Amino acid sequence: MKEKVYKILPGFLQNCLVYAYNRQAYKRRYGGEYQNFRKEKKENRHLSLEELKAYQKNRYAQFIEFVTQNSDYYKKTIGNIEHAELIENISSLPIVNKEVLRNNIDAITVKTSEKLEKSKTGGTTGKSLEVKFFFRDSQERFAFLDDFRSRFGYELGKKTAWFSGKNLLTDSDVKKKRFWKTDFVHHVRYYSTFHIKDDYLKYYVEDLIRFTPEYFVGFPSTILEIAKYGIANGYDFPENAVKAVFPTAETITDETRYYIEKFFKTKLYNQYASSEGAPFIIECEKGNLHLELQTGVFEVLDENNQPAQSGRLVVTSFTTAATPLVRYDIGDSITLEDADKKCSCGNNNPLVKEILGRIDDFIYSVENGKINLGNVSNTLKDTKGIIRFQAVQNKLDELDLYVVTDKEIYSKQIEKIFIENWRDRVGNVMKIHLKYVDEIPVEGSGKYRIVKNNIKDLL
Numbered sequence: 001m002k003e004k005v006y007k008i009l010p011g012f013l014q015n016c017l018v019y020a021y022n023r024q025a026y027k028r029r030y031g032g033e034y035q036n037f038r039k040e041k042k043e044n045r046h047l048s049l050e051e052l053k054a055y056q057k058n059r060y061a062q063f064i065e066f067v068t069q070n071s072d073y074y075k076k077t078i079g080n081i082e083h084a085e086l087i088e089n090i091s092s093l094p095i096v097n098k099e100v101l102r103n104n105i106d107a108i109t110v111k112t113s114e115k116l117e118k119s120k121t122g123g124t125t126g127k128s129l130e131v132k133f134f135f136r137d138s139q140e141r142f143a144f145l146d147d148f149r150s151r152f153g154y155e156l157g158k159k160t161a162w163f164s165g166k167n168l169l170t171d172s173d174v175k176k177k178r179f180w181k182t183d184f185v186h187h188v189r190y191y192s193t194f195h196i197k198d199d200y201l202k203y204y205v206e207d208l209i210r211f212t213p214e215y216f217v218g219f220p221s222t223i224l225e226i227a228k229y230g231i232a233n234g235y236d237f238p239e240n241a242v243k244a245v246f247p248t249a250e251t252i253t254d255e256t257r258y259y260i261e262k263f264f265k266t267k268l269y270n271q272y273a274s275s276e277g278a279p280f281i282i283e284c285e286k287g288n289l290h291l292e293l294q295t296g297v298f299e300v301l302d303e304n305n306q307p308a309q310s311g312r313l314v315v316t317s318f319t320t321a322a323t324p325l326v327r328y329d330i331g332d333s334i335t336l337e338d339a340d341k342k343c344s345c346g347n348n349n350p351l352v353k354e355i356l357g358r359i360d361d362f363i364y365s366v367e368n369g370k371i372n373l374g375n376v377s378n379t380l381k382d383t384k385g386i387i388r389f390q391a392v393q394n395k396l397d398e399l400d401l402y403v404v405t406d407k408e409i410y411s412k413q414i415e416k417i418f419i420e421n422w423r424d425r426v427g428n429v430m431k432i433h434l435k436y437v438d439e440i441p442v443e444g445s446g447k448y449r450i451v452k453n454n455i456k457d458l459l
């Protein structure tokens with residue numbers, strides 16, 4: 001209903017509503033304990049590794065005690081484990097995966113009379129899941145995120161281009177080629193992530209040049225398309241305008257970083273969390289990723305649940321008291337850096353070598369096993385004129401590649417290189433069906449997915 005009313009209002013009033021909506025959200029986010037958390041996070045930036053571990057141990061104990069007392073599910077599963085609150089004993093607690101979380105969501109979520117914030121997480125399998133947050137936990141999460149962004153000069157009120165999964169446009173906007181809404185009070189322009197196609201990209205690039213935001217926040221796949229379009233069509237983005245790009249929600253490939261930094265003449269700083277409320281991994285000014293121990297516990301485990309250098313990421317997150325994540329297998333895999341490697345940026349948290357991304361974002365080859373997202377995107381190596389592609393696997397021995405090309409640059413020769421790149425990864429047995437299309441639609445969440453694996457339940 002609300003959406004229906006919004007859609008028939010004139011553009012000016014729609015912008016006002018966007019502002020009003022934000023003001024509500026900001027009041028919650030930046031109210032309560034937010035300022036205290038900001039202060040704490042700033043002070044904690046330079047703790048020694050020992051201090052960070054002591055802080056983590058303490059928060060862990062408090063968190064586990066709260067969880068066992070207030071969540072019916074955890075009362076049952078960890079209430080009887082001796083000294084479950086000691087971080088040394090974490091491996092005696094059961095691991096919870098996405099399916100377990102989904103099936104037990106009511107028993108896991110704590111019983112409280114306090115009002116909770118709801119967060120819907122889009123499952124890659126299409127089924128969404130609703131987790132809840134105490135407002136103070138959200139405030140701590142935003143304080144942490146803002147502390148991270150403030151290291152690069154960002155504050156609320158700075159001119160920002162935002163690319164999120166909310167569809168704010170009406171048919172009339174699309175007709176007028178206005179693919180954005182502006183919150184004039186907070187200087188945020190929200191660009192649609194649902195209209196990223198060649199006919200429209202021109203309007204995005206030209207408006208971004210006019211608007212010249214200092215910061216970009218949001219889906220990197222969308223920002224990437226705009227950057228690639230800008231480069232391909234000879235647009236020159238103003239120098240020294242953009243201070244930083246803060247991607248959210250998707251894995252960053254080398255390609256993504258390269259094109260975004262090149263076109264917008266800036267640096268991208270990655271950050272990893274999740275809508276379920278995972279603890280944070282953040283990139284520093286030296287380009288290294290740090291596991292932020294003050295936000296939770298990170299375990300990297302192999303198939304036998306033993307600690308490993310590279311493997312599944314299992315998290316316990318201190319800011320998820322309402323729908324607690326305790327040893328949650330988030331479905332991503334990462335590789336840790338050698339423990340003795342230190343970063344010179346002043347942050348003493350341990351380093352991550354690589355976030356490999358969604359475990360379910362892979363193509364499976366009977367010959368070669370899993371081909372992860374980074375390797376999939378590297379199939380563009382030495383090619384030209386492929387604007388976008390999507391790899392879809394519906395059968396074990398078949399692969400569909402949907403490809404959008406620039407017909408003036410693309411050629412049979414490039415097709416050959418592209419297929420060879422795929423052969424290097426999937427081997428020679430798999431059947432590859434190349435399908436040339438005019439566009440590849442985004443998902444309901446507004447994200448564009450480079451890989452869709454529809455057989456992972458068989459594996």
Ligand SMILES: [Zn+2]
Pocket residue numbers: 284285286287288290343344345346347
């Ligand atoms: Zn660093």
